[in-house]
Amino acid sequence: MQNRRWLLVVLMFFSSGIGYLDRAAIGIAAPLIAKDFELTPPQLGVALSAFFVGYSIFALIGGHAADRFGPKRVIVVAMSLWSIFCGLTGAALGLVTLVIARLIFGIGEGPFGPSQAKLVGRWFPRQEQATAIGLYGAGEAIGGALAGPLVSFVAIAASWRLSFVLMSVVGLALAIIWAFAVTEWPEQHRGIGEAERRLIEANRVSETVMPSSSNSLFSACLKPAILATAFAWFGYAYILFFFLTWFPSYLITVHQLSIKDMGMVSALPWIAGFVGRTGRGFVSDLIFRWTGNALFARKLILCGGLGIAALCISLAGAASSVAVAVGLTSVSVLFLAATANIYWALMLDLVPQHQVGGVSGFGLFVGSSTGIFAPIITGYLVQWTGAFSSAFMLSGAVAVAGALGVFLFVRRSAASSEPARAPVAQTR
Numbered sequence: 001m002q003n004r005r006w007l008l009v010v011l012m013f014f015s016s017g018i019g020y021l022d023r024a025a026i027g028i029a030a031p032l033i034a035k036d037f038e039l040t041p042p043q044l045g046v047a048l049s050a051f052f053v054g055y056s057i058f059a060l061i062g063g064h065a066a067d068r069f070g071p072k073r074v075i076v077v078a079m080s081l082w083s084i085f086c087g088l089t090g091a092a093l094g095l096v097t098l099v100i101a102r103l104i105f106g107i108g109e110g111p112f113g114p115s116q117a118k119l120v121g122r123w124f125p126r127q128e129q130a131t132a133i134g135l136y137g138a139g140e141a142i143g144g145a146l147a148g149p150l151v152s153f154v155a156i157a158a159s160w161r162l163s164f165v166l167m168s169v170v171g172l173a174l175a176i177i178w179a180f181a182v183t184e185w186p187e188q189h190r191g192i193g194e195a196e197r198r199l200i201e202a203n204r205v206s207e208t209v210m211p212s213s214s215n216s217l218f219s220a221c222l223k224p225a226i227l228a229t230a231f232a233w234f235g236y237a238y239i240l241f242f243f244l245t246w247f248p249s250y251l252i253t254v255h256q257l258s259i260k261d262m263g264m265v266s267a268l269p270w271i272a273g274f275v276g277r278t279g280r281g282f283v284s285d286l287i288f289r290w291t292g293n294a295l296f297a298r299k300l301i302l303c304g305g306l307g308i309a310a311l312c313i314s315l316a317g318a319a320s321s322v323a324v325a326v327g328l329t330s331v332s333v334l335f336l337a338a339t340a341n342i343y344w345a346l347m348l349d350l351v352p353q354h355q356v357g358g359v360s361g362f363g364l365f366v367g368s369s370t371g372i373f374a375p376i377i378t379g380y381l382v383q384w385t386g387a388f389s390s391a392f393m394l395s396g397a398v399a400v401a402g403a404l405g406v407f408l409f410v411r412r413s414a415a416s417s418e419p420a421r422a423p424v425a426q427t428r
Contacts, residue, residue, distance in 0.1 A: 045379025052371025054106030062111020063361015082108025087168025152263025233367030235402020317392025
């Protein structure tokens with residue numbers, strides 16, 4: 001079989017899907033959890049943020065671990081840990097135990113993204129890497145879309161606690177598949193044919209560490225283009241995590257939807273996000289063919305997508321009807337999702353292969369740290385103002401600032417510092 005590497009993308013797709021299903025479930029269950037534990041909006045914000053404390057720190061640590069110990073090993077440990085503590089979320093007795101479960105759940109999920117990016121760098125030729133990232137990344141939107149209907153159905157039929165247990169079982173099953181079906185390198189896999197192995201090896205960047213001090217991880221992370229990309233990731237994540245954690249509660253509190261209706265309606269923006277993720281590659285390729293400039297294509301999609309997402313999410317907060325609010329939020333998530341893989345592709349383009357895990361982990365750390373602040377800030381804004389509109393506006397403002405950073409600091413000189421990386425950028 002000459003395309004065995006694409007089966008890895010299928011596994012990554014489902015793994016990304018269950019990871020986001022697990023992550024989005026807390027937002028769907030939040031109104032029920034708040035009622036059971038008698039939580040105020042700021043206390044609920046703390047519970048929603050706990051995941052991101054562990055997630056952001058271990059995105060950085062896990063990325064370095066993937067560079068040192070191998071991405072496959074890190075993924076198996078990470079999936080096992082997050083699945084166990086996803087299940088233990090359903091056993092929480094109050095705010096403290098809920099926060100502990102979510103914190104360790106985040107520690108498990110943190111290393112997953114950088115480790116997958118590292119594995120793509122090993123298993124795919126340069127010209128296919130961004131395509132692979134785009135395909136498995138679409139699983140996140142599917143997982144998010146399924147969270148609303150599935151969690152609300154289980155919550156109504158049984159309890160919100162059972163939904164976390166069921167997701168835990170699926171995650172552990174996938175971790176077992178990773179352990180026995182995947183190898184660190186394609187050369188170690190018995191199913192990889194000679195032709196496919198030659199294709200990968202001939203177009204793969206070496207992980208040899210150069211002796212120059214300029215190759216240190218710290219120096220790589222401090223490059224202006226990397227910092228700008230990381231801050232744009234922060235802006236992207238602010239909208240995403242605000243939507244992920246508080247949008248279901250907003251629908252129930254402001255628009256008086258039932259749990260069942262909220263679960264169905266909250267899936268619509270995720271469906272739009274799936275369209276944005278899958279359609280972005282086509283648009284990027286089209287722009288590149290027109291202009292011959294891969295960096296321009298990436299920046300246009302990232303800056304334009306974040307800008308439109310920011311405008312729509314800001315307007316959604318002032319909507320008087322649920323249809324307008326959900327419609328604007330869906331458009332926002334569509335354009336937001338269109339930028340999702342650009343951050344990973346830029347990391348692959350801008351740093352040597354042996355530093356991809358660490359530097360992409362740094363970018364994910366900066367971006368995901370938004371999740372520590374956004375839910376808590378939203379909780380206090382809702383309590384102080386008695387409305388959600390200011391929280392919507394703030395998320396839009398942060399995204400605009402991130403887009404401006406990429407527009408100003410990610411330039412051709414930075415992207416072309418390693419010419420061998422160009423094929424990655426050109427694919428998507």
